[in-house]
Amino acid sequence: MHICKTISEFRKFRCSLTESKIIFVPTMGALHEGHGSLVQMARQLAGSNGVVAASIFVNPTQFGPNEDFHKYPRPFEQDLANLSRWQADVVFSPSPEEMYPVGTSTSIDPGPLGDSLDGAIRPGHFRGVCTVVAKLLGIVEPTAMILGQKDFQQQRILRQMAMDLNMPVEVITAPTMREPDGVAMSSRNRYLSPDQRARAGAIYQALCRAQDQYRSGMRESAVLQAGMIEQITQAGLEVQYALACHAETLVPYTETAGTPCVLLVAARLGTTRLIDNLLIS
Ligand code: AMP
Numbered sequence: 707m708h709i710c711k712t713i714s715e716f717r718k719f720r721c722s723l724t725e726s727k728i729i730f731v732p733t734m735g736a737l738h739e740g741h742g743s744l745v746q747m748a749r750q751l752a753g754s755n756g757v758v759a760a761s762i763f764v765n766p767t768q769f770g771p772n773e774d775f776h777k778y779p780r781p782f783e784q785d786l787a788n789l790s791r792w793q794a795d796v797v798f799s800p801s802p803e804e805m806y807p808v809g810t811s812t813s814i815d816p817g818p819l820g821d822s823l824d825g826a827i828r829p830g831h832f833r834g835v836c837t838v839v840a841k842l843l844g845i846v847e848p849t850a851m852i853l854g855q856k857d858f859q860q861q862r863i864l865r866q867m868a869m870d871l872n873m874p875v876e877v878i879t880a881p882t883m884r885e886p887d888g889v890a891m892s893s894r895n896r897y898l899s900p901d902q903r904a905r906a907g908a909i910y911q912a913l914c915r916a917q918d919q920y921r922s923g924m925r926e927s928a929v930l931q932a933g934m935i936e937q938i939t940q941a942g943l944e945v946q947y948a949l950a951c952h953a954e955t956l957v958p959y960t961e962t963a964g965t966p967c968v969l970l971v972a973a974r975l976g977t978t979r980l981i982d983n984l985l986i987s
Contacts (some may be wrong), residue, residue: 707796709796733761735782736893760794761797779896819863822859822951846987849874887907890982905941909973913982935969
């Protein structure tokens with residue numbers, strides 16, 4: 707597995723390739739089996755001749771001033787071992803200075819999809835995400851990029867960005883990997899105390915119950931939302947939002963518009979913020 711820490715190193719590696727198929731998985735590291743499922747999907751899609759590229763970069767511009775940028779876990783050697791086990795071919799792991807040299811001034815506006823949900827709670831977050839992913843795509847030049855459904859709004863915004871800016875990349879969304887009790891795997895789960903970890907399951911349970919209600923015919927988003935809020939709050943979490951939205955536009959769900967419905971939750975357990983969602987089929 708090649709490890710490139712600078713843009714020029716990666717470009718040199720890129721130029722040496724004869725194979726044109728490159729499948730890219732961007733990450734912030736602290737890798738778990740959820741990331742593993744994306745890399746393994748990339749391996750499958752690339753085949754034995756194609757190239758699987760992953761990036762590890764804790765992107766400062768997507769963290770707010772009071773967020774966990776400095777304490778975000780960075781187990782680099784362990785991440786490399788996992789990427790090698792999942793059969794990645796190349797890892798791009800630049801420093802913040804490499805990605806944002808003094809004088810960098812351009813950023814990408816995520817548009818209206820970035821205004822609601824996490825965009826409302828974390829101002830500037832999706833501007834940071836769009837900007838870094840656009841830069842990574844400009845460096846890696848993949849044929850396809852795999853994103854997790856776990857970050858539903860993120861994958862929706864990045865898919866729109868790639869389309870609107872005519873980026874020559876296929877955007878693929880991969881399913882959310884969960885722990886046995888249903889908790890979505892996340893690098894931030896390691897912040898949870900055993901007691902908090904036990905209570906975190908309430909998010910997925912509430913999502914599943916709202917999905918059952920929807921499947922039984924309930925279409926009033928206010929009812930679906932109230933049920934989720936009650937169940938998650940009862941478990942001692944602080945709900946930031948629990949919404950039923952249109953999967954394409956991310957506006958509150960109403961039955962008439964006829965696009966798929968996605969249930970989205972963000973909740974805090976102490977200082978740890980967890981997000982999860984279910985796309986109702
Ligand atoms: P992150 O390192 O948190 O920025 O995540 C990198 C990529 O992995 C993003 O596309 C995430 O949506 C995806 N991801 C994170 N957690 C999971 C999970 N539990 N299952 C599948 N994909 C995930």
